[in-house]
Amino acid sequence: MKIQVLGCCKEYPGFSTTAFLLNNHLLLDAGDMGEVSFKAQISHILISHSHFDHINGLPFLGEIIVGKNQSPIPIIGPAQVLECLHDHIFNNKIWPDLFQLPLDGPVFQFQEISPDKIFSAGEFQITSFPMSHSVPSTGYVICEKDKALLYSADTDSVEELIPIIKRVKEINAILLEISFPKRLKNLAKQTGHLTPDCLEKFLKKTGGNIPLLIFHMKPLYVNEIIEECKQFAPIVKMVQKGEILFI
Numbered sequence: 001m002k003i004q005v006l007g008c009c010k011e012y013p014g015f016s017t018t019a020f021l022l023n024n025h026l027l028l029d030a031g032d033m034g035e036v037s038f039k040a041q042i043s044h045i046l047i048s049h050s051h052f053d054h055i056n057g058l059p060f061l062g063e064i065i066v067g068k069n070q071s072p073i074p075i076i077g078p079a080q081v082l083e084c085l086h087d088h089i090f091n092n093k094i095w096p097d098l099f100q101l102p103l104d105g106p107v108f109q110f111q112e113i114s115p116d117k118i119f120s121a122g123e124f125q126i127t128s129f130p131m132s133h134s135v136p137s138t139g140y141v142i143c144e145k146d147k148a149l150l151y152s153a154d155t156d157s158v159e160e161l162i163p164i165i166k167r168v169k170e171i172n173a174i175l176l177e178i179s180f181p182k183r184l185k186n187l188a189k190q191t192g193h194l195t196p197d198c199l200e201k202f203l204k205k206t207g208g209n210i211p212l213l214i215f216h217m218k219p220l221y222v223n224e225i226i227e228e229c230k231q232f233a234p235i236v237k238m239v240q241k242g243e244i245l246f247i
């Protein structure tokens with residue numbers, strides 16, 4: 001499975017909001033996509049939650065592909081995501097309703113998912129599960145052939161991941177959010193995010209042999225977070241914008 005890191009931090013010079021492209025066509029969260037918006041043949045878009053840093057690329061992606069695509073691109077996520085996209089972005093005030101427009105073939109269509117039900121997106125078999133965040137947030141297990149990627153989405157707890165790891169036979173990598181350094185643990189908790197405090201216990205519980213790919217670092221604290229994660233290298237590593245990983 002190919003994982004292209006389009007964005008993995010909040011908006012800041014040199015960083016981009018959260019978006020990953022899997023096997024060149026499945027978009028996992030829709031933050032900044034850069035040139036990929038123009039080049040990639042995106043077939044499915046999987047959204048974890050409604051926060052702006054996970055959806056801000058959608059309006060511009062829609063603008064680029066309007067009139068070009070043969071059939072609507074499915075945006076896959078829990079019902080709450082659709083509600084927010086519809087009410088606050090594609091409401092014909094902030095942006096045209098691309099779930100309705102153009103009238104002869106809308107750009108997007110919404111595909112609602114229910115937790116724990118397996119669904120397909122191209123060659124991928126995907127399961128969703130709820131995470132703990134300041135708004136409803138959905139994690140995903142994304143499988144292709146014998147490979148499996150676990151995506152934590154935004155969360156302030158890793159406990160939800162443990163039963164998933166036990167249930168799925170082999171997870172090849174975990175994309176885990178860490179947003180703040182340890183000294184800002186309270187702020188992290190208040191805003192529904194993780195700090196490196198979670199790592200030691202989590203690695204013990206999961207056997208310490210599944211690569212943890214850290215994303216969602218707040219740009220101002222990247223260096224601090226890197227420093228605090230160093231002791232867990234190489235099993236714990238930060239992903240970087242532009243990086244291409246294979247699992």
Ligand SMILES: [Zn+2]
Binds near residue numbers: 049051133
């Ligand atoms: Zn969030």
Ligand SMILES: [Zn+2]
Binds near residue numbers: 018051053054154216
């Ligand atoms: Zn976020």
